[in-house]
Amino acid sequence: xxxxxxxxxxxxxxxxxxxxxxxxxxxxxxxxxxxxxxxxxxxxxxxxxxxxxxxxxxxxxxxxxxxxxxxxxxxxxxxxxxxxxxxxxxxxxxxxxxxxxxxxxxxxxxxxxxxxxxxxxxxxxxxxxxxxxxxxxxxxxxxxxxxxxxxxxxxxxxxxxxxxxxxxxxxxxxxxxxxxxxxxxxxxxxxxxxxxxxxxxxxxxxxxxxxxxxxxxxxxxxxxxxxxxxxxxxxxxxxxxxxxxxxxxxxxxxxxxxxxxxxxxxxxxxxxxxxxxxxxxxxxxxxxxxxxxxxxxxxxxxxxxxxxxxxxxxxxxxxxxxxxxxxxxxxxxxxxxxxxxxxxxxxxxxxxxxxxxxxxxxxxxxxxxxxxxxxxxxxxxxxxxxxxxxxxxxxxxxxxxxxxxxxxxxxxxxxxxxxxxxxxxxxxxxxxxxxxxxxxxxxxxxxxxxxxxxxxxxxxxxxxxxxxxxxxxxxxxxxxxxxxxxxxxxxxxxxxxxxxxxxxxxxxxxxxxxxxxxxxxxxxxxxxxx
Amino acid sequence: xxxxxxxxxxxxxxxxxxxxxxxxxxxxxxxxxxxxxxxxxxxxxxxxxxxxxxxxxxxxxxxxxxxxxxxxxxxxxxxxxxxxxxxxxxxxxxxxxxxxxxxxxxxxxxxxxxxxxxxxxxxxxxxxxxxxxxxxxxxxxxxxxxxxxxxxxxxxxxxxxxxxxxxxxxxxxxxxxxxxxxxxxxxxxxxxxxxxxxxxxxxxxxxxxxxxxxxxxxxxxxxxxxxxxxxxxxxxxxxxxxxxxxxxxxxxxxxxxxxxxxxxxxxxxxxxxxxxxxxxxxxxxxxxxxxxxxxxxxxxxxxxxxxxxxxxxxxxxxxxxxxxxxxxxxxxxxxxxxxxxxxxxxxxxxxxxxxxxxxxxxxxxxxxxxxxxxxxxxxxxxxxxxxxxxxxxxxxxxxxxxxxxxxx
Numbered sequence: 001x002x003x004x005x006x007x008x009x010x011x012x013x014x015x016x017x018x019x020x021x022x023x024x025x026x027x028x029x030x031x032x033x034x035x036x037x038x039x040x041x042x043x044x045x046x047x048x049x050x051x052x053x054x055x056x057x058x059x060x061x062x063x064x065x066x067x068x069x070x071x072x073x074x075x076x077x078x079x080x081x082x083x084x085x086x087x088x089x090x091x092x093x094x095x096x097x098x099x100x101x102x103x104x105x106x107x108x109x110x111x112x113x114x115x116x117x118x119x120x121x122x123x124x125x126x127x128x129x130x131x132x133x134x135x136x137x138x139x140x141x142x143x144x145x146x147x148x149x150x151x152x153x154x155x156x157x158x159x160x161x162x163x164x165x166x167x168x169x170x171x172x173x174x175x176x177x178x179x180x181x182x183x184x185x186x187x188x189x190x191x192x193x194x195x196x197x198x199x200x201x202x203x204x205x206x207x208x209x210x211x212x213x214x215x216x217x218x219x220x221x222x223x224x225x226x227x228x229x230x231x232x233x234x235x236x237x238x239x240x241x242x243x244x245x246x247x248x249x250x251x252x253x254x255x256x257x258x259x260x261x262x263x264x265x266x267x268x269x270x271x272x273x274x275x276x277x278x279x280x281x282x283x284x285x286x287x288x289x290x291x292x293x294x295x296x297x298x299x300x301x302x303x304x305x306x307x308x309x310x311x312x313x314x315x316x317x318x319x320x321x322x323x324x325x326x327x328x329x330x331x332x333x334x335x336x337x338x339x340x341x342x343x344x345x346x347x348x349x350x351x352x353x354x355x356x357x358x359x360x361x362x363x364x365x366x367x368x369x370x371x372x373x374x375x376x377x378x379x380x381x382x383x384x385x386x387x388x389x390x391x392x393x394x395x396x397x398x399x400x401x402x403x404x405x406x407x408x409x410x411x412x413x414x415x416x417x418x419x420x421x422x423x424x425x426x427x428x429x430x431x432x433x434x435x436x437x438x439x440x441x442x443x444x445x446x447x448x449x450x451x452x453x454x455x456x457x458x459x460x461x462x463x464x465x466x467x468x469x470x471x472x473x474x475x476x477x478x479x480x481x482x483x484x485x486x487x488x489x490x491x492x493x494x495x496x497x498x499x500x501x502x503x504x505x506x507x508x509x510x511x512x513x514x515x516x517x518x519x520x521x522x523x524x525x526x527x528x529x530x
Numbered sequence: 531x532x533x534x535x536x537x538x539x540x541x542x543x544x545x546x547x548x549x550x551x552x553x554x555x556x557x558x559x560x561x562x563x564x565x566x567x568x569x570x571x572x573x574x575x576x577x578x579x580x581x582x583x584x585x586x587x588x589x590x591x592x593x594x595x596x597x598x599x600x601x602x603x604x605x606x607x608x609x610x611x612x613x614x615x616x617x618x619x620x621x622x623x624x625x626x627x628x629x630x631x632x633x634x635x636x637x638x639x640x641x642x643x644x645x646x647x648x649x650x651x652x653x654x655x656x657x658x659x660x661x662x663x664x665x666x667x668x669x670x671x672x673x674x675x676x677x678x679x680x681x682x683x684x685x686x687x688x689x690x691x692x693x694x695x696x697x698x699x700x701x702x703x704x705x706x707x708x709x710x711x712x713x714x715x716x717x718x719x720x721x722x723x724x725x726x727x728x729x730x731x732x733x734x735x736x737x738x739x740x741x742x743x744x745x746x747x748x749x750x751x752x753x754x755x756x757x758x759x760x761x762x763x764x765x766x767x768x769x770x771x772x773x774x775x776x777x778x779x780x781x782x783x784x785x786x787x788x789x790x791x792x793x794x795x796x797x798x799x800x801x802x803x804x805x806x807x808x809x810x811x812x813x814x815x816x817x818x819x820x821x822x823x824x825x826x827x828x829x830x831x832x833x834x835x836x837x838x839x840x841x842x843x844x845x846x847x848x849x850x851x852x853x854x855x856x857x858x859x860x861x862x863x864x865x866x867x868x869x870x871x872x873x874x875x876x877x878x879x880x881x882x883x884x885x886x887x888x889x890x891x892x893x894x895x896x897x898x899x900x901x902x903x904x905x906x907x908x909x910x911x912x913x914x915x916x917x918x919x920x921x922x923x924x925x926x927x928x929x930x931x932x933x934x935x936x937x938x
Contacts, residue, residue, distance in 0.1 A: 059696035059703075060687060066770040067840060133839045133852045140767045146744060147727040147769055150891050152840070152853040234745020240728060241743060275605070277615040305730060305765075306741045307722075307748035310647045314640060321632045325625060332624045335596045340612040342605045353600065357593060364585035371635065373642040374578045376738035377563055380730060380765040445560035446734040448765045451773035453688055455704050456697050460559040500611075 014514070022117070025109030026514060027094045028411075033116050034091030035404075039480070041083030041123065042397075046473050048076040053469040056462050059454055069452035070138035071130065077141025081258065082165045083123055085392065087116075088400050089261040090172045093200050095411065097176060099505035100194045102185025102523065104515040107178035115171035122164035129154035140450065142251070143218065145232040145243050149225050159222045166211040173207035176200055185504070187523035191285070194503050195278060198285050199264030202292045203257050209296075210253035217246040241306050248299035256295045259359075259391060260288055262399030263330060266352050268503070269406050270334050273349035274341030275500035280333040287326035287333075294323050304375045313372045320370040324363070331360055346498075347421035351402030354429045355395065362390030365440065380450075383443025389436045401428070401479065408483065409497045413511035414490035420482045427475035434468030564734050567760065567781070568752045571737025573642045581635060588631075646738065649749040652719030654712070660722070660729025660742035660764065662893060663771025663828060667710050670721075672791055674798050677898065679824045680774045681705035688774065704761045707824065709778035713787035714754050722748045726893055727769060733762035733779050741766055754781040769891070771828050804902045805925045811909065814922060818910025821903045826911075829891065834915030841891070842866075845915035846873040856890045863887075876921055879908055880931040896932060901925040 014020055024030060051072050055063050064072070094112065098105055106112050130136040134152020137143070143158075151158070180193070180201050193201075220231040221243070230236025232243045271278045278284065300308060300316040308316075334356050343349070365387040369375050378384060401424075408416050438461035443449075447458045454462070493510040504521060505512070565575045603609045657668035661677075668675035684703050687694040696702045712718055722731050722742040732739030736752045739762075754760075762777040782790070809817075823832055829841040836843035842850050842860060848871050851857070860866035863882065864874030873879075883904055886894035895904060905925045912921045 060692070060694075061690040063690075065690055065837070066773065067837070070767070070770060070772075134856075135839060138770070144728060144767075147767065150727070150769065152856070234743075238745075240745065274603075275611040277613065279614070280616050280621055282616070283621050305739055306743065307746065310644065313643060313647075317639065317643070318636060321636060324632060325628050328628045329621070329625060331592065332621075335592060335599070336617075336620070338596060338599045338603065340599070340609075340614075341603050342609045342611040343600065343603055344605050353596075356596065360589065360592065364589060367585060368578065368581045371577055371581055371639045373574050373639055373646055373738075374581065376646070376740075377574055377578070377734065379739060380732075441559070441561045444563040446564070446762065448732070448763060448773075450767045451763075453696075453703060453773045455702050456700065457558065457560065459697075 025113050027098050027106045030112050030116050031091045031095030034087045038084050038088030041079050045076050045079035045084055048072045050473050053466040055452055057466040059456050066452045067138055071136035073450050074137050074140055085258045085396050093176055099516045100197050101188050102504050102517045102521045103183035104518055106175050107183055108175045111171050112175055115168045118164050118168040122161045125157050126161035129157050145240055159218045162218050163215055166215045169207050170211050173204035176204040185520040185523050195267035195284055196264035199260040199288055202288050203260045206253045206257050206292055210250045214250040244303045248302045252299045253295045258396050262396045265399045265403040266355050269348045269352040269402055270337050272498050272500045274338050274343050276341040279336035283329055284333055287329045290326040304372050305379045317372040324367050347425055348402045348406035350425045351398050355398045358394030380448055381443035382439040382447045382449055385449050386436050386439035394432055408486050409493035410510050412487050413493055414486050415493050416482055416486040424478045431468045431471035435465050435472050438464045566735040566737045567755050568736050574737045577642055649719050649751045653716035655719045657721040658731050660724045662726050662769050663775040674794050676708050678706045678708045704776045706776055706778045709780045711780045711790050713784045714757050714781045717753045720750050728766050729764050729768045730766035732765040733760050733777055735760040739765050757781050811922050814906040814909040818906035821907040822910050843871050844911050846917050859887050901928040904928045
């Protein structure tokens with residue numbers, strides 16, 4: 001090992017300063033860029049959420065006009081999905097996949113650089129629309145026509161921004177597939193891959209299948225607006241509902257693109273802190289694949305109220321309910337991994353446990369939403385808002401938080417401040433429930449989503465949610481402080497960092513060398529995942 | 531420490547779930563879906579509660595096991611990790627049992643769904659059309675229809691910086707000028723469609739919502755058990771006025787319903803007579819102000835100043851900048867010069883109100899408003915907000931303009 005390190009430093013010439021980050025083809029640098037970008041967007045999207053929550057604190061309009069409010073909900077969705085969660089998970093993939101499979105770097109390093117550097121331009125374009133005449137896009141992140149076609153000058157910029165995000169994602173996915181299929185260390189068979197890598201194999205294929213569908217849908221919007229086509233214009237013989245079908249054919253796989261890698265992260269954390277191998281590794285892999293496969297047959301449950309034939313409604317109701325089976329298997333496996341373990345509760349484990357509980361609550365409301373007749377009541381209300389924030393915030397975002405704490409010592413070479421980490425966790429875990437749990441009640445009581453103003457009957461829970469929202473938002477500043485502190489210094493991290501950690505990334509020094517594995521390690525059953 | 535906190539918050543959660551059944555004491559902190567007033571809404575409520583309790587039981591079991599394990603299998607208590615990593619029997623059981631539970635949920639759900647789709651043999655058919663931002667109700671068999679707009683009391687309060695307190699109006703954003711009136715105990719078929727963008731017609735007490743989509747006509751039905759006023763609102767994002775298009779359904783006895791229908795038909799006759807006479811300027815101005823405030827002020831504002839960048843002012847001489855698309859269309863019609871709004875010719879003004887401006891949010895009102903309303907609102911616009919053209923537009927002018935534009 002030490003020989004390899006010396007050899008390593010010999011080759012270690014790379015530009016410094018801004019050029020290092022602009023021209024880097026290194027998987028760790030690019031991973032860092034992705035993660036920092038994701039965090040930045042998390043705060044941009046979060047600031048928009050706080051505008052929304054502030055306006056909804058009381059009935060009546062206090063701060064913003066309805067049109068601007070609608071731009072906030074629209075951009076909050078686009079920024080959080082395409083700017084925070086997806087790049088965040090790609091950041092984890094970049095940092096970890098080469099280290100986990102015993103490779104020196106990603107398979108296509110230049111493309112890696114490009115797929116990241118497209119993003120800042122895409123989001124500048126998207127956020128810049130707020131300054132245009134007519135304001136930013138206000139038709140919802142789903143961009144349904146005909147409403148979306150009423151957008152002002154912002155319209156083409158939004159479409160091109162979405163195209164760029166799509167290109168970035170597809171390139172990232174190709175890179176991940178090429179890396180995992182070609183660069184595994186000797187002995188690293190597919191069934192020895194760490195679960196995080198497995199979830200990314202499957203997610204990458206989902207990305208390649210789904211993103212071009214979104215690109216197609218928004219391109220048709222573009223030609224409807226500017227080139228006289230009538231894909232979605234009923235007066236011209238088109239079909240506005242067709243857009244929703246095409247959009248959600250992308251949109252549902254997209255949901256799993258955002259959650260499968262999070263499942264992967266949780267499946268790394270729980271065994272480590274239970275000091276016990278992951279329960280049901282194989283069934284985890286098959287369940288992930290089953291969820292991904294089913295994701296292509298459930299899209300219309302996002303649009304039960306458009307008026308489908310009975311047979312269609314029944315098909316999509318049954319297929320959606322079926323997803324509960326593999327998802328349940330995953331939850332049971334995590335619980336079984338903890339069972340009879342020897343658990344400790346450092347911050348990553350706390351986030352993982354919160355993930356299991358809160359994601360499952362999101363799963364329960366998902367099951368309720370799957371029931372088509374009941375969905376006719378739930379659809380487009382705050383009940384849906386509560387549901388998808390439970391799976392995306394306390395699901396994906398919590399998994400990323402947990403993952404960040406888990407691998408920060410490996411990435412920086414320093415232990416993070418455990419006390420601060422616990423503060424961050426407890427503040428987040430409590431406030432996030434104060435924020436989202438009341439939204440179930442609001443939706444059931446009849447409050448639609450995407451409204452800037454409401455009847456006095458909804459005031460109580462809205463105020464509770466707003467208080468929770470502000471505490472949750474500001475608690476995240478603690479995380480930024482903690483990360484900066486950890487990069488700057490702290491107790492030296494060992495190679496293994498955690499007592500129960502298994503896998504190739506923990507055999508490297510902390511921080512790892514610039515080119516992860518220059519000599520591929522030999523993987524056997526004993527040294528494989530767990 | 532952490533475990534005690536977790537347990538406490540879990541207990542809190544359970545107690546919150548427990549009060550689901552408590553009633554009106556929680557009016558301001560309502561927790562659950564209303565039971566509703568139709569047979570369908572009762573079935574949906576039952577299904578909702580069934581699924582909810584199944585989820586609660588599964589949740590208590592799974593989280594119970596997990597938290598028991600978290601309490602007992604911790605290193606600080608000297609727990610030594612076991613090394614098992616799979617158990618085919620257990621894995622089979624927790625695959626098969628959920629399938630059985632799901633089937634037991636799917637059976638009642640299927641029954642309710644089939645019942646909901648059974649729209650045949652209605653006693654009464656009402657066509658609901660969603661507009662930006664109001665509803666139109668057509669009594670198809672009786673041959674009359676009307677618009678239902680947000681009540682002016684709500685719209686006055688709702689403006690940013692209105693200085694008025696929404697708490698003073700218990701029906702804030704839930705009251706309309708013309709409610710939908712229906713008889714109880716009759717099967718009402720409701721057809722939904724959209725005029726401009728997609729809307730969604732939702733009254734929670736009826737048990738469902740249905741999208742109102744341009745080019746589509748969706749069918750649903752309701753049979754209301756007891757007389758009363760049931761409120762709802764648009765549920766699909768439809769632009770800046772999405773929060774401001776409430777729905778009020780007034781369910782009355784068969785007798786009262788028949789009286790109401792007679793009254794509506796008489797009103798229709800009266801309105802038709804108004805088209806053929808000359809109106810005085812005062813009459814037009816007075817009528818026009820009403821129409822303007824309930825329809826046009828949503829975008830152009832009550833003072834005619836519009837919204838910068840989005841909705842042009844109607845007051846001549848005001849500066850306005852917006853997208854190239856909008857500015858060029860305004861210019862072409864003679865309403866824009868040197869960065870300012872100017873008052874263009876009457877003929878163009880009538881054309882804009884009747885047919886809208888494609889490529890902008892300006893909608894066509896020829897089918898939304900009658901000739902008297904259009905004539906009076908144009909007269910009002912050309913003689914208010916500092917405009918003083920003195921122009922008077924008669925309903926007969928509108929009829930002529932309509933004929934001319936249909937001839938084009």
